[in-house]
Amino acid sequence: MPQQIASLADILYPLTPEEFFRDYHGKKPVHIPGAADKLASVMDWPTLSGLLSQSGIWTGKSLQLVLDTKILEPAEYCRPAQDREGRDAMMADLDKVGTWLRRGASLVCNDIDSLTPGLKAAANALEQGLGGKAQANLYCSWRAHQAFGSHFDTHDVYALHVTGEKTWRLYQRHFEDPIAHPFFKSLGQEFHDKHKGPVTMEVTLKPGDVLYLPRGWYHDALASAETSIHIAFGLTSVIGLDLISMLFERAVHDPLFRRTVPSPGSEAVGGDVGPMADHLAALGARIADYVREPAILRQFAAHMRTFHYDRGTLNLPGDALAKRWRRRSASLKVTRGQNGWQLGDDRRAVPIPPGVEGPVSWVVGRESFSESEFAEAHPSLNEKARRQLLTDLGNMKVVEIA
DSSP states (O other): OOOOOOSHHHHHTTSOHHHHHHHTTTTOOEEEOOOTTTTTTTOOHHHHHHHHHOGGGOBTTTEEEEETTEEOOGGGTEEEEEOTTSOEEEEEOHHHHHHHHHTTOEEEEOSOTTSSHHHHHHHHHHHHHHOSEEEEEEEEEETTOOOSOSBOOSSEEEEEEEEEEEEEEEEEEOSSSOOSSHHHHTOOHHHHHHHSOSOOEEEEEOTTOEEEEOTTEEEEEEEEEEEEEEEEEEEEOOOHHHHHHHHHHHHHTOHHHHSOOOOOOOGGGTOOOHHHHHHHHHHHHHHHHHTTOHHHHHHHHHHHHTOSOOOOOOOTTHHHHSOEEEESOTTOEEEEETTEEEEEOSSOEEEOOTTOHHHHHHHHTOSEEEHHHHHHHOTTSOHHHHHHHHHHHHHTTSEEEO
């Protein structure tokens, strides 16, 4: 059985996380060649076929078909039916899907990061190692048929290649740190073709390879073998606009922000904007005061620590019988100091024995978990080591039995 992904280091290997953050993260793309079986636990043909056979979960939104850059309408491969919630929906007709695939259409499966243990493990590893929310789409393509035209994404992309070969062309980065806002989402293909610039890098991904693309970097891809599958994990991080959203709620309770802004007067008669400008400056200064408030800092830190998806698991019958643990404090975090990894909060920290910083980070990043979930997330630890670590963390008052 393939070894499951347990950490960001597993995904980046042989590049180390330290090298990645120093040279590439948020700066420029990197192609990381890997052993053919490195990502075997993430996806393969039998797993994909099994997922597609669960026809009740696929709609015209979660499953898309793209033929030579044209996205097919759901009516072309779906049928009207009721979903599992009893709502009217366009559900995928697998016979029609198969017909389009034989014509060369690429298959896109959206939001699949919680559908199998291998996908969940990879998504969790990315979130724990990078800080953020990881969402995954699968792309299955055939030789000489291109799914999408040149474009950039509004999130960082980690393309994990699992089957066949695909050639990627990377162009110049046009926007610095675009976000999922209508301004960036509404730019059409004509704009992209005009602004993508020349090809700056061309790579062919093979099984086990990883390609990292910072958001805003133009790219396109074409299968260069008979078949090709890759999983694109989009990583969304906390940004400054999240702080603005948080400060809005703080400002609601401040009379200064509820006060009427002085009128600038009529521009036609040379209205004086001085009072208005002074008021706006006072508002800006008050915002600067907000971000120094300990309560705001604690609130934003808590937001960052919990900015991830909760992909729970239930393994029966073990989970009905095994212990369940809960974290005692949300303020704990794993950091790297001069003498190695350490666990602590803003007041004090204690060293973490070498080799278990990943499992400890996993533990403090969850409100609660079962022993079987812990075992699934960290298969490299044997049962004795897992139980001893949980016992030690319990004695340290880090966790307790739920």
